[in-house]
Amino acid sequence: MVKWxxxxxxxxxxxxxxxxxxxxxxAVGVAGVVGLHRVIPNSPGRVGSLVxxxxxxxxxxxxxxxxxxxxxxxxxxxxxxxxxxxVWVQGFGGLLLPGPDxxxxxxxxxxxxxxxxxxxxxxxxxALVAAGGDLVALEEVVVPxxxxxxxxxxxxxxxxxxHGTVGLWSKYPIAEERLVDIRPRAFEEGWSxxxxxxxxxxxGEVAAYVAHPPSVRVGAGGLASAPRDESARMLGDAVRGExxxxxxxxxxxxxxxxxxxxxxxxxxxxVAERGFAFSYPAALPLARIDQVLARSATVGHxxxxxxxxxxHLPVAARVTLDPLQASGRLAP
Numbered sequence: 001m002v003k004w005x006x007x008x009x010x011x012x013x014x015x016x017x018x019x020x021x022x023x024x025x026x027a028v029g030v031a032g033v034v035g036l037h038r039v040i041p042n043s044p045g046r047v048g049s050l051v052x053x054x055x056x057x058x059x060x061x062x063x064x065x066x067x068x069x070x071x072x073x074x075x076x077x078x079x080x081x082x083x084x085x086x087v088w089v090q091g092f093g094g095l096l097l098p099g100p101d102x103x104x105x106x107x108x109x110x111x112x113x114x115x116x117x118x119x120x121x122x123x124x125x126x127a128l129v130a131a132g133g134d135l136v137a138l139e140e141v142v143v144p145x146x147x148x149x150x151x152x153x154x155x156x157x158x159x160x161x162x163h164g165t166v167g168l169w170s171k172y173p174i175a176e177e178r179l180v181d182i183r184p185r186a187f188e189e190g191w192s193x194x195x196x197x198x199x200x201x202x203x204g205e206v207a208a209y210v211a212h213p214p215s216v217r218v219g220a221g222g223l224a225s226a227p228r229d230e231s232a233r234m235l236g237d238a239v240r241g242e243x244x245x246x247x248x249x250x251x252x253x254x255x256x257x258x259x260x261x262x263x264x265x266x267x268x269x270x271v272a273e274r275g276f277a278f279s280y281p282a283a284l285p286l287a288r289i290d291q292v293l294a295r296s297a298t299v300g301h302x303x304x305x306x307x308x309x310x311x312h313l314p315v316a317a318r319v320t321l322d323p324l325q326a327s328g329r330l331a332p
Contacts, residue, residue, distance in 0.1 A: 023069050023077030027062070031084035034058045034091055042260065045222015052258040053223075053287055056095075056276060059088050095276055098301075105203045105321040108132060111290050113139040113212070113252040114149075115310035116165070121145040124308040125152035131305055131316050135199065136169040137250035139212040140310075159199075164192025166210045166251070173200045182211055182234045184227040194235065198244060203321045207244035211235050211251040216261075228254050229261040236264025239295070246321055247295040252312065256287050269293035272302035272317060279304055279313040292317035 033040070034055060042048040062084045069077035110133035114124050118140075125148065128136050136157060141149060142165060149167070150160065157169035161177040168174075180194035193212040198205055213231035217224040232253070239247055249269060255262045257271040271293055278285035285304070290312055292299050298320045305314040 020069070020072065020074035020076035023065055023072070023074050024080035027065055027077065027080040027084050030058050030061050030065070031087045034084065035087040037258070038260070046225050046261070047222055049225055049255070049259050049261050050218065050223040052260060053256050055256075055258050056092050057286075058084070059092065062088060092276075095272075095274055097274060105323055107134045107201060107203075107206070107248070107319045107321070109134065109248060109250060109292050109317045109319055110136045110305070110314060111250040111252075111292055111317070112137070112305075112308070112314035113290060113310060113312040114141060114145070114308070115312065116140040116142045116145075117311075118145065118309040120309040121148040122152055124310065125149050127306065127308050128314060129153060129156050131314065133316060134171050134201070135208060135248070135250070137208075137210040138167045138169070139165060139193070139210070139252045141165050141167045161195060161197050163195040166193050166195055166212055168195065168197050168208055168210050168250075170197070170199050170208070172202070174198065175200050175205070180209065180211065180235065180238050182213060182231040182238075184214060184230045186227065187214070193231075194238075196238070196242075201321075204246065205244050206321070207242050207247045209235070209239065209247065209249040209251070211249065211253065213251075213254050215254050225255070225261050232262050233264045236268065239265065240268060242295075245296050248297065248319055249291070249293040251291060252289060253291045254289050256289060257291065257293075265293060269295050270297065270299055272299040274301040275303050277302045277304045277313075277315045279315050280311070282307050282311050282313050285313060288315070290315045292319065294319055296322045298322075 037052055040048040040051055066081055110128055110131045118124055153169045157171055159174045160169040163179045174197045176198040178196055180196050182194040183191045195210050197208045199208050214227040216228050257266050277288045279288050279290040300318045300320055302315055302317040305316055307313055
């Protein structure tokens, strides 16, 4: 502190003022990243997508800055923190609120990447049954685990379809089913991770998609997501051409809903309105890459379920169908 001549009035030292400006500068930077993440360039290294994959965690940075500002008694820093707090709350605060339990025209959907190395597929299947879903979507379903899932899930979900390594189990009849080709051009023949099924629910027909685009990798060069992005575009084209009015897409999409690489899907499908449901990796969940998206329906709340033998956590979502949406096909 500096003492002024002729009295005991003190003023902040220059060093303390600079520390406050550092906190304020970082706070403004965090607010800019969260609020303007779409302007971050995606090349080189798909930096934009990488940042968007972890946007909710900016809230932790804000909390740390708040602690630093308190410790240093920085009024400037505390005031500046109001900006990132407002931006974060606007973007993610709604996910913390409890959603209304309408009960009407509602389906419970369970989504899980069960892992092709799962040591306990039977236990995993029993855990999914206990969740009480109407639809169960699985990825990385491989032989011989497929027979186990069919056996354990069969009693509660008498209708199911599997294409490649993705499958759908349903309490309600499946009227149609087919493979959905989302294989990137560079991938070898036989790579199959997409399906479509028309489910006859008590509320009308629902086109249910299950998909598992290619994985992404984070390395020194940034985020390697080109095959995932290509697969997402193909899946987006399939959904855009879907004739059934109500669509529910379930899958390990290998991306968060903020990741621009999933833009072909999130631009035309509703995302979850409540819940963070970080699902990967199961040991320390950092991001939700297991998604439930919908058209002509609201994904009101999404949550994680207890861990299974997979490296992903299962997620369960409540999907409320639009009462004004006709159960038939869309006009061509």
